[in-house]
Amino acid sequence: MSASGASRQIKLGAVLTGVGGPGHFNTWLDPQIPTNASIDINWYIEQARIAEEAKFDLVFIVDSQFITANSPPHYLNRLEPLTLLSALAVSTKNIGLVGTLTTSYNDPFFIARRFGSLDVISGGRAGWNVVTSGDAGTAGNFSLDEHYDYDTRYGRALENVRVAQGLWDSYEDDAFPADRETKVFLDPSKQHTLNHRGEYYHVEGPLNLSRSPQGQPVIFQAGDSEQGRDLGAEIGEGIFTHAPTIEIAQAFYADIKSRAAAKGRNPDHVLIVPGVSVFVGDTDEEAREIERTTQLADGGFEQSLAEFGRAFAWHDFRQYDLDAPFPDDVLKYAERGFYTQAVKVVELAAAQNLTLRQVIEITSSPRRGPFVGSPETVANELQRWFDGRALDGFNIHVGHPDQFKRLIDEVLPILRDRGLLRREYEGTTLRENLGLPFVENRYTVARNAAESAQPQSASTDEQKNDVREDAAEALVSSH
Incomplete structure (x- = not known):
């Protein structure tokens, strides 16, 4: 297979689910996985560093806030995402840090402050996976009698994100001169209140936190319903999804990109990154057997x-x-x-x-996945989906350690040699590494626009004055 152009490369995420998420009830029996992995910060640090060494774009921490005794092991006992990611922020240097936080049960000021803090702590590597909570029982943990309906959930989500984005612009990038000689810490003209009055939220602002090197955290979103797809096209910069076949993936990819374009967005700034499992063997047959055996052992x-x-x-x-x-x-x-x-x-x-x-x-029951085989077979299939515009990258499920190691050691080098994966990080922020633009402060943009228009206005005024003076002289001459 020929390599794709250097302008487009595969994005990689690592989904860390500790002792096993949905459908992986017995993953924790693997002796290579600590039985307390889902609450062991050292395990997360190790996995994040492994992914960073392999030049992954991000690690992804999923979350929910309602469980039963029948929930998968990882859900029963796990760390809160933002607390966890803050620890990873000071233990890594380049990899992005993406966590789930629901808009249904968190106010936007709270979200903006927490993700803004993670973004500042990490030097601009934070990402927010926006969800609306599908577990209806969550309502009972937040003093509500019932969960919001679909329309309300997605209406709240859009407004919540827009408010958070507004709060992240509370300070312009140069709002804090912190000049000891002049004793000026803050330039008050560059602090802005939001004064938001919406259908679901009333938020004054400003947020008491400066902006990060990437401007604002990257917004991710996952949702396959009509409301979910519309929300993703409206606010998502990364879209998490699931695609069982390349045809389904291509249809989803085209749909989201077209919806984004219809909303006036650059489709290239909306990255489709489905979650996938990879099984690698010495041969295709061996890999299929590993897949089948693992699925049987992990489920029931x-x-x-x-x-x-x-x-x-x-x-x-x-x-x-x-x-x-x-x-x-x-x-x-x-x-x-x-x-x-x-x-x-x-x-x-x-x-x-x-x-x-x-x-x-x-x-x-065990299912035959598309990314199973020898290293060459898996690399070819990953490339086929990527070149076929079925996706922009892969969110790799990190299950059994030996399989994650084989992916990194045996498959990724093939893709790297084909020019499909980076050899070094492009920058220090998540936006730079994902190829997404820096988010300029809205007030700075407005100020610069006004200032650039000012000379034109002055010139126009001068022309008007010249016309008036010429008219006056003509009037005098006529008399």
């Missing part, structure tokens, strides 16, 4: 059945007859949950007239 029917209700607001499917037709009235439970995901499950069951047991088996 009973565990999958217990967790199956998450998309349906944790409705308990264990109460139904496994061998009866799939329940036809359960979609109502998902109206304030992961509705898009639940609809796909119900449609699958209806289309094939499946029983509940068959649905669980289909959704939990």
Whole structure:
């Protein structure tokens, strides 16, 4: 395969889920993974440094704020993302630090301050994965009787992000001269209140924090519903998604890019980075066996059945007859949950007239992924998806350590030799490394625009004065 041009390179993220996230209930049994990995900051530091040495763009920390006893091990006992990422910020130098924070249960001032602090601590490497919370039970942890409906969740999300972005512009980049000779710490003309009055939030500002070297944290978003796709096209600079086939990935890629363009955005500044699992073997056959064995070991029917209700607001499917037709009235439970995901499950069951047991088996049994094989095979497939405009990069699920090591040691060098991966970081900020523009302060932009227009206005005034003077002279001469 020929290498792609140097102007476009694959972006890489590492998804760190410690002892095992959804569908990986038994990952923690691997002796190479500490049984407390999800709360062991030293484990996270080690993984982040490994990814940084391999020149990954970012590490990604997922989150949710509602659990049951049937939640996967990593969800049961894990560190809060911003606290964790702040520790990684002082333990790494170049890699981006992206964490999930819900707009449904966090006010924008709080979000802006926390992510702004991470951005300053890390020297401009922070990214915010914007979510609206699909776990309906979260409402009960925040003094609410029920979870927001879809329209409300996404309406709040858009306004929340816009308010946070406004707060990140509270200070212009040179607002703090901190001149000891003149005893001037702040230039008050470069501090700005927001005075936001919206449908969901009233926020005065200003934020008590200066801007970072990248201007503002990078905004990521994940959502496959119509509202989710629109939100991503509106505010997302990185889009996390899932793509089982290259055709589905290409359709999603084209849809998001076109939506972004329709909103007046540069589609090249909206990076599509789906989550993927990679299995590497000495041969394609060996890799397939590793994939199958790992999936069987990490999962199980009973565990999958217990967790199956998450998309349906944790409705308990264990109460139904496994061998009866799939329940036809359960979609109502998902109206304030992961509705898009639940609809796909119900449609699958209806289309094939499946029983509940068959649905669980289909959704939990080993699946042949696209990125499985010898190092050369995996590299070829990763490149095929990238060259085929199915994505801009890959969010690699970090599961078993030996497989992550084989990816780094055996697959990435092939892509690097083809010019598809960087050899060194392009800059010190996440935006620089992702190829995204620095976010200029809106007030500085307005000031510069006004100042650049001023000479033109002055020139126009001078021309008007000259016309008046000529007219006056003509009038005098006529008399």
